[in-house]
Amino acid sequence: MRIRQLLSDEKCRYRELADDERWDLAGLGPREAAAVRATRRREVSRARERGELLDSADRLVTLGVRRELQARGWDHSWPDYPEEARGPGRWPGSPDGGFPEKLSLRLPADLVHQVRAACWHTSADALAALLDWRDRHPRGVSRHHRAPAGHECALETYRLLAARVTTTGEIWRAGVQRGIDACQALRRSRPHRFPAAP
Known part of the structure; x- marks a missing residue:
């Protein structure tokens, strides 16, 4: 997996x-050493906050998801989403099947909420139409999106509606890719040594 490397x-x-020489503690007293360690922690924290150090999958994906939201124009607050969006399982219109690789993440709660709300509200009309479609077509769609005989037009309607749904999974996967891209760009643009603190 590219992320591991x-x-x-x-x-x-x-x-x-x-380990930069700026943080050398040799010859320092306890107070001076504590001050140097605190400065080092602040500098590392700032580098992480600026997206200049992506040393965990959580940081890499958080940056990527924020960039995905920004690219979509979704990087603003959204109204809360309804209870039905909180339940387990997939939303109507979600693709069948899983994905070959799993990635466990701890993302900021506000970011998770923003993604779920943005997906819900930008897809609300299509989601409602898909629920209505399911009421009209109780036999539904097969796992391979094949229509029962004589219902091919209904399946095409389903596909058109499903294409208008943006699932949270789409945003997470796009965020992973944007995080990978950002990390690769960092590698190409960085000098060999970390830049000096401002």
Whole structure:
């Protein structure tokens, strides 16, 4: 997986930053050493906040998801989403099947809420229409999106409506890719050593 190699490289960058000669404690008293360690922690934290150090999958994907929301014009507050959007399972129109790789993440709660709300509200009309479609077609769609005989037009309507639904999974996957792209761009643009603190 590309993320593993990128994170390994970023952890090397973290060690490079943490081991910089600016943080040498030799000859310092306890107070001075504590002040240097605190400055080092602040500098590492700032590098992470600026997206200049992506040394965990959580940071990489958080940055990527924020960039995905920004690219879609969704990086603003949204009204809350209804209770039915909180339940387990897929939304109407979600693709069948899983994905070959799993990635466990701890993302900021506000970001998760923003993604879910944005997906719900931008897809609300299509979601409502899909629910109505399901009421009219109780036999539904097969796992392989094949229509029962004589219902091919209904399946095409389903596909058109489903294409208007943006699932949270789409945003998470796009965020992973944008995070990977950002990390690769960082690698190409960085000098060998971490830049000096401002």
